[in-house]
Amino acid sequence: MNPFKQLIGQPQAVELLTQSVIKNRVAPAYLFIGAPGIGKRLGAKCFIELIFNNANQYQNIVNHPDLLWVEPIYQDQGQLITVTEATAKGLKYKVPPAICLEQIRGIIKFLSHPPLKAHRQVVVISNAEKILEGAANALLKVLEEPGKATIILTAPSPDLILPTLVSRCHYIPFYRLNITAMAQVLKQTGNQEILQHPMILNISVGSPGEAITYYKKLQSISSELLSEVTKMPYDNLQALEMAKQISRNLDIEVQLWLIDYLQHFYWRQGCKRIIVQNLEQARNSLLCHAQPRLVWECTFLKMLI
Template identity: 25%
Template sequence: MRFDEIQHQATAVEVLSRAMQRGRLHHAYVFSGPDGVGKGMVARALAMALLCQAPTEAGGCGRCGACKRATHQQHPDLHIIERDTNSKGELESMIKIDQVRELQRALSFKAFEGGRRLILILEAERMNVNTSNALLKTLEEPGEATHFVLITHAPHRLLPTIRSRAQSLRFKPLPRAFVAAQLAARLEIDATDAALLAGLAEGSIGRGLALADSELLGRRVALLEQIDDPDGMRRVPQLLELAEALSKQRDGLALLFHLLRTWYRDLAALSQGRPAESMVHGDREAAARRRLTTLSLKGILTRLTLINDAEQAVLEHTANARLSLERLLLKLVGQG
């Protein structure tokens, strides 16, 4: 992937390719923005541009050995730090300090090929304070021609000391029509389904693909009716059952939180007079207008905060998923 092959992230691409041409690439960048909008793609394009044996204005040539090794993530000067998998084949919840120490050992030697090195840290928000501090030492003294890219959808969760040492590049959600077209082509679905999926995906092709794969998508309307129910307090046992069933859907949980978040965002937008066409759950306009007769903007915003807090606790395994979901569902059906 060359820089000029990347669509819709013009700002990031321009900043990086211009910095490269002038020989002024920062030694550390934070790529932030929603998942699935091209942060990884731009990082890989940067890897090619940096490591290529015959770079052009558009970045790496894409044909030389270095470019090929970079593309296949087999270049010895391209280091990728990401969550390990455990013995059960599941992803660890956090990046480990040992991974950073191993990187430091590798960086203490000379670069193998052209002299430049790139370190990509994926899901950089998944480093605890100790791991972050270990990385900080390397960021402070990276060594010559060594560059870092930290990729994250949650830059506020990086240590301020790390953020202050890196140049921030924000990636925007992709246009809805572009996401819909990509999803329609890749999934071979019709335009109506693609439009709904693209709305839910909120500018992220990756999220759209994950949603399409999830059985939760087919249950979207039923789930929203069960979970955002003003009479829900009468059905506490059923809600607890639902929380338990959902808590076992490890892979589906991120999508569940996303469904809830987009629903309450729709309600907030409608309550402020935004047109129904902007809704993600556009097929539920009537239900949304009914719901607004019993729910204030303050209540909606409180619920959005509750959802974000529960999501962070559950996805980072800092809390028991079932208990967190129980608590969340009971609060969502509560008053106010």
């Protein structure tokens, strides 16, 4: 079975990667480029399974002894904590996760040993745009002399990665999906109910992964609150009450997503451009750790002007 049958809507990437294995021309390094949630991670897993000659089933490939998967982490008092671990423990950090020098040293150590079962080792670095400068310089040395290994970097854009790293990688583009492919992925993953929410599909712009994430955020907002915030406040008291409810009931990540939702909603309603701009200003304020309730109060009060 061709593992790439699972990857929907990326024929160019599938062809490039499949031919590299068939022709025995697997490159030392690849750069998978494309928006979040469109298949780069799945594409990497399928490619690795093909490289390893289907040594494991897809769902177990991440446990292969010749595969090392590196993702951004948080650093907490000398400990490295993954995003998944932080989420499970309810931990919040002001500094975003990153790929640090210690992780690159872990890659060097991993590659210092010969493959155990496969004919080559594979290292995947997800969200490579989050590599810190010192780590990027160390990674450059790895890419210059990878030995008998293949290194896969994934990122949304090559502009977010050091040009010296990009120049050493074989470029594999991933594209946003059309609506037919979106529907196929959402049905295949058991998320077909999202197809009943045109606003979510519009905001996700061809990314089934983002559509799933956005739908989960939408579900975390009560229907009553969502109904209120999609109406223009009619007086100061209501504007202040809406701000109070948002800051009290929604965490910052959901508040930031709500801004995207409201911008899209008001734009489709034909509202004044200044309202969308005010919401963008609110996003910037929240990202700068301004007091959320005050941010929303100012935003809604401006709508009354």
